Amino acid sequence: MRMAGTGPEPVQDNPGTRRSLWLAYALLLVAGLGAILVNLAQVLDSKQLYLREADKANANLAYSIAQHAQESIKEADIVLSALVPLLERGETSADTIDQLLLTFKQRSPQLAGVFVYDAEGRWLHYTNPPPAADANNSDRAYFQHHRYSVSRDTEVNSPLRSRSTGEWILPVSRRFNDKEGRFAGVVLASIRVDHFREFYKHFDIGAQGSILITMNDGTIIYRRPEDVGGTGESMAGSYMFQYDLKRSPVGVGGSISTLDGVDRVYAYRALDQFPLVTAVSMSRQEVLAEWGRKAAMVGSLVAVLVLALIGVGGGLVARMRKRMAVAQSIAQENRELFHLANRDSLTGIANRRQFDQALQVEFHRAATVGSPLALVMIDVDYFKAYNDRYGHQAGDACLKAVSDVLRRFKVRAGDTVARYGGEEFTVLLPHTDLAGARLVAERIRQAVYERGLTHSDNPVGVVTVSVGAHSLVPNPDDRPEQLLEWADTALYRAKSGGRNRVCLLEPTS
Ligand SMILES: Nc1nc2c(ncn2[C@@H]2O[C@H](COP(=O)(O)OP(=O)(O)OP(=O)(O)O)[C@@H](O)[C@H]2O)c(=O)[nH]1
DSSP: OOOOOOOOOOOOGGGHHHHHHHHHHHHHHHHHHHHHHHHHHHHHHHHHHHHHHHHHHHHHHHHHHHHHHHHHHHHHHHHHHHHHHHHHHSSHHHHHHHHHHHHHHHTTEEEEEEEEEESSSSSEEEEOOOSSTTTTTTTTTHHHHHOOOOOOOOOOOOEEEEETSSSEEEEEEEEEOOEEEEOEEEEEEEEHHHHHHHHHHSSOOOOOEEEEEEEEBBBBBESSSSSSSTOOOOOSHHHHIIIHHHOOOOEEEEEEEEETTEEEEEEEEESSSSEEEEEEEEEEEHHHHHHHHHHHHHHHHHHHHHHHHHHHHHHHHHHHHHHHHHHHHHHHOOOOOOHHHBOOOOSSSSSSHHHHHHHHHHHHHHHHTTTTTEEEEEETTTTTHHHHHHHHHHHHHHHHHHHHHHHHHHHTTEEEEEETTTEEEEEEEETTOOHHHHHHHHHHHHHHHOOOOBOOSTTTOOOOEEEEEEEEEEOTTTHHHHHHHHHHHHHHHHHTTTTSSEOOOOOOO
C-alpha cells in the first residue's frame, strides 16, 4: 500500500542541475586553459619570429663584410697583376718600380705595404724599409708556397706580423718568373688587419654580438670584440667550422661560443674567390630580450584575465551552488511541512486530512473512468477498555501496532491507508469491487487478530478489529461522503454483529 502523497522531490537528486554545475565548471576550465594555450602558442611563435629576424640581419651583414673582404683582396691583387709583367719583362728601372710601389700604397690606404722579394727571399723593392740590411723573407709561408708551386694564382695566407711595421697584416702574394720560366721571386701586397677593425666598428651587433673574419682553416684574421679570439688564434674547433661549413658554404646556426661561452645565433659565409670565411653573430639573450619583456607582459595580462575569469565565473558558480542549497533547504522544509500537514503524528501513516483529499481525487477519477472504488473502515474493538486497563500510553502503542499491520499490508500501488481518527482507520482501494473489498477487509481483520496483542477485556483475549467495507462505481452526481457513510454503516453492523468481523453493504440498487 502506498502512503498517500510522497511530497516534493529533493533538489539535490536533480541530475539536470548537477549537470549544469559540472558544465559551468568545465566551461570555466576550458576557457581558462584555452586562453593560456593560445597565449603560449603566440608567445612561442613570436620567439621564432625574433630568431628569424636575427638570422636575417646576421646573414645580410655576413654578406656585406664578405663583399668588403673580397673587394679589399681584389684591390691588392690589382697591384700584384700590374707588377708581375713588369718584373718578368725586366725592362723597367728599379727606381720606376720603387715609385710605382709607393703610388700603389698611397692610393690604397688598406695596404700596409707592397714588396718584391727575389728568388732567395731578399728584399728587392719595398714601400717600408726592411728591419735589417740582410732581411730575408724566404721563411714566410707564402714565399715557400710560391717557390714550390708553379701556380701563378694569387695566394692569400694566414695573417702575420709585419717585419717592417710590426702590425698584423694579411699577406696577398703572387709568384713571378724569369725569362726561362723559373721562379724569380714573390710580390706581396699586405693588407692591414686594422682595415677590417675600422670597417667593423661601424656595425651595431649588441653588447655581446661578434663579427669575424677568418681563414678557411679557422685562423682568425680579425674578431670583434677583441677580448678573446685575437688575430692569429684558431677557432677550428668551433661548431661552425666542425659542422656548419662542412655542410654548406653559407648558412645560419646557433651554438655556445668555444671562445667566450656566450650562446649566440650566427650567420656565416665562405668567400667565393678566396679562402676566407666571414661570420656575424648576436647573443641569443640580447636577441630575445625584447621578446622576453613582451612575453612577460602579455603573460601577466593573460594571468590577470584568467584569474578574473576564474573569479567572476567561480563567483557565479558559487552563487548557483548557493541557490541550489537554498532551493534544497526550501524543498526539505516543504517536505517537512507536507509531512506535518498530511501525516498522523502517532502512527506516521496518512492523517484524516490527506485521506479526505485522496477520497475526493479517487472518487472523481472512478466516476470519470467508470471503475469501482472501495473503502474499508477499521475500528479497534473494546479500545476504551484497553485504555482503561493498560493505560493511555499502552493504548497509543496498540494503535501503532495496528497501523503497522495495515502499513505492511501491501495490496496494490495506489491504495491509501490512513488513520481516520481515534482508534479508527481507513483503507481506500481504487479499481476494487465488492468482492475485492471483502477480501482485503477479511485479511486485515485476520492479520490484526494474528498479531496477538493481549487484551483481557476482549472476549477472544487479544486485540481485534471490526471492519466495514463498501464498493461502488460512482456516478458523476454522487458525493464521496456517500461511500464513507455506507462503509461506516457496514462497520456499525460489524460492531453490533459481535465485533472481530467483516461486514459489507450490498448495493441497494
Ligand atoms: N490511547 C489512545 N486512546 C484513544 C486515542 N484516540 C481515541 N482513544 C480512545 O478510544 C476509545 C474509544 O472508545 P469507544 O468509542 O467507546 O469504543 P470502544 O471502547 O472501542 O468500543 P467499541 O468500538 O464499541 O468496540 C476512547 O476511550 C478514546 O479516548 C488515542 O490516540 N490514544
